[in-house]
Amino acid sequence: MNRKVIVTMVALAALAAVPALAGKSSVELGKKLFNDPTLGGSTNSTSCNTCHPGGKKLANAATRKDLTAMINRCIVGPLKGERIDGRTVAMRSLKLYIKSLAE
Numbered sequence: 241m242n243r244k245v246i247v248t249m250v251a252l253a254a255l256a257a258v259p260a261l262a263g264k265s266s267v268e269l270g271k272k273l274f275n276d277p278t279l280g281g282s283t284n285s286t287s288c289n290t291c292h293p294g295g296k297k298l299a300n301a302a303t304r305k306d307l308t309a310m311i312n313r314c315i316v317g318p319l320k321g322e323r324i325d326g327r328t329v330a331m332r333s334l335k336l337y338i339k340s341l342a343e
């Protein structure tokens with residue numbers, strides 16, 4: 241493979257990652273995703289809100305060191321979705337929303 245092809249491939253890969261990493265994370269987006277049954281590519285009708293209505297009882301979870309892993313456990317388990325990278329706007333927003341419940 242020549243250099244040009246490799247450079248193009250790297251550029252394309254970076255572009256593909258942009259939608260997930262660019263943009264701004266926010267409590268509002270986190271709340272929306274929390275109520276979204278398609279989160280993580282989930283194909284069932286379950287959202288986070290199904291089991292944690294209004295985020296109740298999650299207030300204490302904000303300080304968990306393994307919060308990303310815990311969220312992913314609930315995405316892969318009940319939502320039957322795919323785990324979300326911790327650096328994405330989606331995961332950062334979900335965490336912001338959960339942290340906002342503790343305030």
Ligand code: HEC
Binds near residue numbers: 286292297300318
């Ligand atoms: C089918 C019900 C169900 C759904 C849907 C669900 N969870 Fe959970 N969740 C649980 C249960 C049960 C626990 C506690 C058990 C445990 O710690 O493993 C829990 C624990 C948690 C905790 C830790 C709570 C604590 O007190 O430390 C967080 C954070 C959390 N869920 C977030 C989410 C998010 C975000 C979603 C959506 C992606 C979600 N959950 C979807 C059932 C669910």
